[in-house]
Amino acid sequence: MLRWHTLAVYFRRKYGTRVQKIPLDAGASCPNRDGSLSRRGCTFCNASGSGSGLGGRGFSLDSQWLAWLEKYRTTDADRAFMAYLQSYSNTYGSPERLQLLLQQVAALPGCLGVAVGTRPDCLDQRKLDMLAACGAFVSVTRGGAEHYTRNADGDNGQKSGLAEVWLELGLQSMHDATLRRINRGHDAACSEWAVRAAAARGLAVCGHLMAGLPGEDEKAFLQSLDWALSLPLRGLKIHNVYVPLGTALARQYEEGGYKPLARDEYVDLLCAALPRIPSTIIMHRVQSDPAPGELLAPAWAAEKRGVITDLRRAMTARDLWQGKAADVPEARPEWYGG
Structure with a gap:
């Protein structure tokens, strides 16, 4: 029995089928890596920017997309697909x-x-307008080549707009001291502006929060959660902080300056967090997913299924569900699924 509003449930209710997000690497950069803000990056960020790194190695979006399609369609030909620029x-x-x-x-x-992953300080009014309109692109064939325009009706025009558009924003924490500690390069006010400006254009915003950041305890995380819930978010991702090899956080960990959350501590934190989150908020993720070969600590961060099982059991034993302390106090919504 599910105890929170998963992305899979949202997709199935909306489209009547499973929707698979395909991670794509578009060869993007970051102001915290190229020297605009810093060359050190966030203390927790791995060398590939929490992605595959394929774009930087010359793999086109088309080739990445088709490879994933081939893989998934061998096991389930009926599912739908959306791109995740990760x-x-x-x-x-x-x-x-x-x-x-x-x-x-x-x-x-x-x-x-499409789901577009980015930082709050990498947005402006013009870019937000583009994102808000990206569901309205039209492909027009002229002279054997494809051209793109917005809301146009050209010869042989064929709608190729996107039905589902999400903006995924790394908020991480509401605490400016924490953001400085992790070398984030922007403050919480920047995050607030980005969420509000995106939502004002009708964009569905998924905010990312991190649990177990250096210098933060459960109280600090729950403060960040309540702050995020005060913003016009449609979705949330909660990440447990893990230590990737080769990062500044790895050096802190090896020197004894950082201790990641224990498995039971993280489960307890989610049991405190999920009931505060309204049932209408879509939980895109409740656990981090380390890339193969990058995890230094804690070992349990690689045991995704086991942690999810622990969480479901703990919430069942404590009679908890997403929204119990928010908008659905009486009972778990049946549409969460079994």
Whole structure:
């Protein structure tokens, strides 16, 4: 029995089928890596910007997309697919780069939608307008070549807009002292502006929060959660902090300056957090997913299924569910699923 509003449930209720997010690396950069803000990156960020690194190795979006399609369709030909621009900060750079990137995604065969991962400080009014309009691109064939325009009706025009558009924002924490400690490069006020400006354009925003950041305890995390819930978010991702090899956080850990959450501590934290979250908020993730070979500590961070099982058992034993302390105090919503 599910105890929270999963992304899978949201997709199935909306589209009547399973929707698979395909992670894509568009070769993006980050102001915290290229020297604009810093060259050190966030203390927890791995060398590939929490993605595959394929874009930087010359693999096109098309080739990455088709490889994933082939893999998934061998096991389930009926599912739908959407692109997840995951690596680094995908709105960083010129507006023209972002426009081209969104056009390329809209043209991917069988692509239902897109989730664009980025930092709050890599957005402005023009880029937000582009993201809000990326469901309205039209592919027009002229002279044997494809061109793209917005809301146009050209010869042989064919709608190739995206039905599902999400902006995924790394908020991490509401505490500016923590953001400085992890070398984030922006403050909480920047995050608030980005969420509000995106939501005002009708964009579905998924905020990312991290549990177990250096210098933070459960109280500090729950304060960040309540702050995030005061913003116009449609979704949330909660990440347990793990220590990737080769990062500044790894050096802190090896020197005894950082201790990650224990498995039972993280389960307890989620049991405190999920009931505070309204049932309408879509939980895109409740646990981090380390890339193969990058995990230094804690070992339990690699045991995704086991942690999810622990969480379900703990919430059942304590008679908890998402929204119990918010909008659905009487009973677990049946549409959460079994």
